[in-house]
Amino acid sequence: MKIYFDENMPFAHEFFSGFGELVPFSGREITAEQVADADVLLVRSITQVNAQLLANNNKLSFVGSATIGTDHIDLPYLAGRDINFHSAPGCNAVSVAEYVLSSLVVLSERYLLDLSSLTVGIVGGGNTGTRLSEKLAALGIRYKICDPLLEQKPQDLREFSSLTEVLDCDVISLHVPKVTTGDHPTYHLLNSENLANLRDEQILISACRGDVIDNQALLALKQLGHGLKLVLDVWEGEPKVLEPLIPYTELATAHIAGYSLEGKARGSEMLYQALCQHLNLKVTHKLTDFLPSASITFVELKQDFSQILLNQLVKMVYDVRRDDAIFRQQLSVEGFDSIRKSYPVRREFSAVTVSSSPNAYSDVPHHLGFNKMSN
Numbered sequence: 554m555k556i557y558f559d560e561n562m563p564f565a566h567e568f569f570s571g572f573g574e575l576v577p578f579s580g581r582e583i584t585a586e587q588v589a590d591a592d593v594l595l596v597r598s599i600t601q602v603n604a605q606l607l608a609n610n611n612k613l614s615f616v617g618s619a620t621i622g623t624d625h626i627d628l629p630y631l632a633g634r635d636i637n638f639h640s641a642p643g644c645n646a647v648s649v650a651e652y653v654l655s656s657l658v659v660l661s662e663r664y665l666l667d668l669s670s671l672t673v674g675i676v677g678g679g680n681t682g683t684r685l686s687e688k689l690a691a692l693g694i695r696y697k698i699c700d701p702l703l704e705q706k707p708q709d710l711r712e713f714s715s716l717t718e719v720l721d722c723d724v725i726s727l728h729v730p731k732v733t734t735g736d737h738p739t740y741h742l743l744n745s746e747n748l749a750n751l752r753d754e755q756i757l758i759s760a761c762r763g764d765v766i767d768n769q770a771l772l773a774l775k776q777l778g779h780g781l782k783l784v785l786d787v788w789e790g791e792p793k794v795l796e797p798l799i800p801y802t803e804l805a806t807a808h809i810a811g812y813s814l815e816g817k818a819r820g821s822e823m824l825y826q827a828l829c830q831h832l833n834l835k836v837t838h839k840l841t842d843f844l845p846s847a848s849i850t851f852v853e854l855k856q857d858f859s860q861i862l863l864n865q866l867v868k869m870v871y872d873v874r875r876d877d878a879i880f881r882q883q884l885s886v887e888g889f890d891s892i893r894k895s896y897p898v899r900r901e902f903s904a905v906t907v908s909s910s911p912n913a914y915s916d917v918p919h920h921l922g923f924n925k926m927s928n
């Protein structure tokens with residue numbers, strides 16, 4: 554069996570070498586000729602999987618994408634050819650939520666904001682929006698969620714808000730897929746009209762898909778002197794970036810919000826599990842067998858304040874300013890894809906064990922994500 558896999562997929566050898574011959578490929582450069590003899594194709598978000606890519610292949614039975622988003626996959630085409638498809642829902646939701654928290658901590662320091670006085674408007678209440686809301690709740694930060702699709706589901710008992718209400722919040726964080734059709738499209742969900750209604754002091758964070766915000770409209774707004782504070786991880790037209798927009802951002806990164814080692818590696822693990830199921834084989838590997846221990850495993854703090862803890866976790870585990878600096882310095886030199894390819898190892902809060910005085914953090918639910926050392 555020949556398994557083609559994106560070279561940017563961690564632990565691919567550990568998970569997949571038992572299945573057959575492994576062939577790595579470069580995500581944006583792969584061709585129909587290259588994958589003509591693939592039995593299994595494992596991609597990430599930059600590979601368009603469609604009739605064109607699979608035109609020369611008549612033996613493919615499984616396609617996996619180690620990502621949450623699936624807008625790069627022609628799902629009806631795969632279904633029409635009876636090719637099994639799996640994505641990795643939720644794999645990097647914690648990573649994106651920690652990116653948002655890190656951004657909030659950085660902006661709260663830059664502008665002397667009290668996070669507990671802010672309300673965060675979450676657009677999209679799926680895996681990432683939910684993880685984010687749990688962490689905000691753990692920190693005592695108010696939030697509202699807009700998700701008209703989940704709102705219709707009787708089993709989802711959360712209270713939902715309208716888009717208008719969420720766009721009125723102090724912080725707006727976008728966590729929707731790219732959808733161009735249907736009743737709830739997200740393409741240019743933020744456009745010249747609703748962007749113009751935002752207030753100077755609001756913060757807008759986008760770590761979902763670039764096309765969800767009309768980037769030209771955003772640039773035009775900023776060029777008029779609007780004070781909206783921008784955190785952009787995703788860009789319309791990646792790997793191209795509307796470069797004049799960059800100086801107007803507080804934080805700008807190269808689509809790496811989901812790039813914690815755990816987030817990417819969970820994607821590989823989920824595809825491994827799906828492939829085992831597809832081939833009717835027993836699951837024998839698990840991610841914890843391969844994940845190295847983090848370089849920071851111990852933080853000792855005495856205060857009993859969840860936000861101080863968050864600030865420490867951000868500084869010691871994931872400070873988004875590192876990725877912002879890399880982006881600003883290296884975009885024009887290395888390019889968007891190279892920044893992503895050489896992304897330094899980043900761990901999640903869960904890789905850290907926090908030791909504290911006996912009663913400290915008793916008020917912080919585990920949702921913030923770190924491990925608490927028992928005293």
Ligand SMILES: NC(=O)C1=CN([C@@H]2O[C@H](COP(=O)(O)OP(=O)(O)OC[C@H]3O[C@@H](n4cnc5c(N)ncnc54)[C@H](O)[C@@H]3O)[C@@H](O)[C@H]2O)C=CC1
Pocket residue numbers: 621622623642643645646649676677678679680681682699700701702703728729730731732737738739760761762786787808809810811812
């Ligand atoms: N920057 C990054 O590194 C990453 C970006 N993403 C992007 O973020 C998106 C969201 O991720 P997840 O929450 O994990 O996906 P998910 O599929 O679990 O949740 C998406 C939610 O958005 C909701 N939704 C769809 N259309 C909507 C609309 N018009 N208004 C409000 N809500 C709407 C859906 O009902 C669903 O609950 C992914 O589709 C992907 O494109 C995901 C992971 C990493």
Ligand SMILES: O=C(O)C(=O)[C@H](O)COP(=O)(O)O
Pocket residue numbers: 561596597598599619620621622623645761808809810811812
């Ligand atoms: O999971 C998703 O959806 C994402 O946006 C991923 O973070 C994209 O990462 P790559 O697949 O482009 O490496």
